[in-house]
Amino acid sequence: MRRTRIMRAALAVLLLLGAGATASTVPATAEEKQPASAGVLTAMQRDFHLTKAEAKARLAAEQRATALEPRARRAAGASFGGSWFDAGTNELTVGVARGASATTLRDVRATGATVRTVAHSARELSAAQGRLDKLSPPDAVSSWHVDHEASTVVVNVVEGKQTDNDVRSFLDRARAAGPITVEQVPAAPTTFAAGTVGGDPFYTGNVRCSIGFSVHGGFVTAGHCRQPSTAVYGWDRSYIGNFQAGTFPGDDYGWVSVGSGWWTVPVVLGWGTVSDQLVRGSRVAPVGSSICRSGSTTHWHCGTVLAMNETVNYSQGAVHQMTKTSVCAEPGDSGGSFISGDQAQGVTSGGWGNCSSGGETWFQPVNEILNRYGLTLHTA
Template identity: 40%
Template sequence: MRRTAARIPGTTALLALLTATALTAPCPGAAAATATALTRTAAGAERLAVVSEAVLNAEVDGTAWYVDRVGGRVVVTADSTVSPAALAELVRAVGPDAPALTVQRVPGRFTPLLAAGDAVYGGRYRCSLGFNVADGGAHYFLTAGHCGNVAATWYADGAHRTAIGPTLASTFPGHDYALVRYDNEALDHPGGFTSAPDAYVGEAVTRTGSTSGTHTGTVTGLDATVRYTGGGTVRGLIQTDVCAEPGDSGGPLYEGDKALGLTSGGSGDCTTGGTTFFQPVNAALAAYDVSVY
């Protein structure tokens, strides 16, 4: 099974260096100010964690949220199924910390992007191959967990004539990743990815899926939690403004030769745009002890 992806070179790094010297005595006033700032930072992070947990406990389907530590806020995105009353109840659940919320609305419904069509087929469903991975001499591919949950065996065609192999493991909800083994030696399984780092806010990314093809966009949030309408809650997701459509589930999110995520779900389409969430691929690699190549 052959997959090619456009390459966009790029990398990012964050370096923090703290130094001290015995030759220069620290200024007591500066030290006190630093300690106060650190205390406020810690208190702010704790407050945002409490707000995020309150949003989770409100249990409003069709919402997604992440902590913006730089802006000091919890950003909540609500799809079209969330009524004004439900949104007001969510705000009330946060209580006196409600000013730390930023609420935005998007059209459509937050759902896992599962559909029938082409690409990789299991049962009566179609999903998208994510990344080919390996463990020693054995080869596998990653896809979305909500895809792995519905099919024990995957095929390269809708008629189920060309078998790929079985679903070995699948997790959804909570996380959203699955591992499928290549049992058909006649199928090609090329690589092309050299690493699987963490994504970062503002990163220019590309997504490929079996329904809508290849589209680009930007990472808008990290460690997002989404309550899919009727589909469970998933934590730790990458939030983006890249469009996606049903059947794109499991497809890869990447930057150049860096593997970043697996398409989980979202709202909208590639005509009007939308919000899409991705399972970080490094979490799946760690869970299954496999590597991209």
């Protein structure tokens, strides 16, 4: 059944590519310019309580913001204080550090972005986070990241643990490293690998994880899914290939070569909740953007990008440069796809909570994985 669905998805991709080749001189229709499929729009309406028109408007605005951000960043120069998508106004906001010249402010506004004055530049906050990364955190310190909108480094501590001696000592050193704000979270993060259970997985030993994105020659996934035996088996327990590389902790990514009759297609499974999604690129969605996740345990769920470049303190060690989201996940979802519209964002690493009561999940950005291993994303 699964192999039939994937075959149909592959055929759909080929048909779409063929249609593009034979009708390349025909102007795109309004429907073809939609930033996402009807299935994604349905999921957005459900998870964000939007009308269809509101979902279309938000996705189109996020697409514009994603394209605008690099230009606004260049215009701000050394005064750049970060950027984020404002779902209330459907606009990209760019922070500019105090003391920026009138010319810089004018140049940023000329890009179409909304400008807000912030206390610290992105470079200053990144340096402060880098100093925290050199510290050894206790288990009750779950993560830290730069919040450009608040112009601070947010340190997350498990509820009820802020007065622990080890936590207080860490926070004292963190405050000496730069501007920080302490927030509480319900639980410490864990990875989302699992034992052998049903679903649509890939297996390494007795661990089940989820495929991230197809690349030419294989697929990318979470590094913590790699086991001492590098052999990888598919949903039907047939041999797929081998882990060619995998890193965890420090980073949480790896890639698997594909052979033995398996093939790759630029598709993310919608699990019947939405239609299977084509992958057309990997432009980074700004903080505040909507984002969806596909995994072999909890299937398809959506939420919002909460923070980027966060350091996550798992029990196995810290992982750097992660993106935090409000999307839920559970064991077995590890390595699965995070996608915004038709743009690949990253692979599921871990988090806290579940898809009954809610939670937060981090992903490792896909562009970092591609650059690290010299891989090419398979796109439609």
